[in-house]
Amino acid sequence: MTITASAGAEQGLEQTFDTLATLQDQLTGMADGAVRALPGLVIALVILFVTWIAVKIALRAATRVMDRTDMRPSLRNLVRTLVKLAIWLLGLMVALIVVMPGLTPASLIAGLGIGAVAIGFAFQDIFENFLAGVLIMLREKMRIGDVIECEGITGKVEHITLRETYVRKLSGEVTLVPNSMLFKNPVEILTDEVQRRHEVVAGVSYDTDLDHAAEVIRKAVEGVEEVDTDKGIDVFACEFNSSSVDFKVRWWAGSKPRDGHESRDRVIRAVKRALDDAGIEIPFPYITHTFKEAVPLGKAAES
Template identity: 80%
Template sequence: MSNPTAGASGETYDQTVNTLATLQDQLVGMAEGFVRALPNMVIALVILLITWIVAKFAMRIADRLVGSTEIRPSLKNLIDTVVKLVIWLVGLMIALIVVMPGMTPASLVAGLGIGAVAIGFAFQDIFENFLAGVLIMLREKMRIGDIIECEGIKGKVEHITLRETYVRKLSGEVTLVPNAMLFKNPVEILTDETQRRHEVVAGVSYDTDLDHAAEVIRKAVEGVEGIDADKGVDVFATTFNSSSVDFKVRWWAGSKPRDMWVSTDKVVRAIKRGLDDAGIEIPFPYITHTFKERVPMGNAPGEAK
């Protein structure tokens, strides 16, 4: 009479032996495949090393060619990045084809296209900033060194990359601004020109000859060092204020923020000095009280007469 337990144990033993044999065959196959692919992997590493060397020399050549021209620094950075990116893409494609001989350039490009769509959805913000960085570098305005203001951020553009722009605030801090923000929102470039117009308000008393006051203010401002008198000084009477007639004074000076503060300081001092010398009053605010009934001016009840 046969033993059922012994038969089941024998089948389990045979299955275990077959599994171990299959696993051993797979490991041997993988090891043989790795050994066969080892020369190709070494060649791929050599190709990557050559790609690194070629990219390094290509950037030096590009820097020399671009350095002899009056190209903008931001556009120079874009050319360096594109040259490096193209060389590395070609080198990586060649290395992949060497490691996987069955892969063709067409299949690799097709795979990259499908992968690019998937990556594009996953990293939409990153690619948005990348494309915005390219467009910012291509456009002529907003050069490195300009003072800009955008969405409450005001400072000097120090560096532009394909991802973000480094803006040094006037108080010294640096702000990393995403390129998409600078591309999609209005950007005010304060130093697009070397000069811009500044203005200040000056008030004189109501009993002043306004023509005389305007001439005094104009001569005072024209004598200030650092302003461009050739572009003219504007003095406009603009407002009947509570205690003065106000003039808006406009002049041209340097476009940098410090130039604005320095020239404004000199202009205010010159206007004050000129009006004082001419005997023209710069009034304090006056308050007039009106009463419906007559206010007695005599002694209050109970006081001694």
């Protein structure tokens, strides 16, 4: 019994020593590998630092070149982003090849292609917004500073990135709109031109000479400073309303929302003043009651 126990203890000690020796060998191998890889890591860090400097120099050079052109701000942002991405990708590829000599440019590109497909499926919405942002920056319309309307959102374009567009609403809030939404849906650009056409409806009573009323309205609108008379003023009789004949009055003024509010205010004031001076009534709705039998007004008054 004593001999058997001693033999078992010795065998356990041998297994422990073997495990410790194996662990020591593994740690020694890892340390040797780290020491051998240290020069490569240092060189990779130097490459990344050089890449960072190259990005700074390339961005400055690209900015100087673009300053000599009339390139749109959104397109400038796209060029700077593409230059930055291209240099960083090249630098990272070189650093990886230095750290892992077994890698080759062909295998790395093939691995990046397979990874890009997998990442593309996982982040489909993000890449959709990215590509939409690139296409939005490339197209000529919808520049920074334009007032747009899309899917119920109305505001001024403040900034365009590769993923989203910053739209400052007319009430002051900012809305981050995904680029795919602006690319796939109709976008109304209110300030694409310096001026746009505005309109308002003015009604006159049925006993009014319509030709005379139209001339009075036209002269009133022509006297408004904000109205561009060179583009013409339209005064159309458009509808027989319940208590008035309505004119649709159209004119050209500034395209910004505030310009539209100001010109509409001046036009309404001028038309009201001119119709009052001409003795033309602007009626409010009348209600006519019709009875099948005569109403005894005399008896009603006596009671």
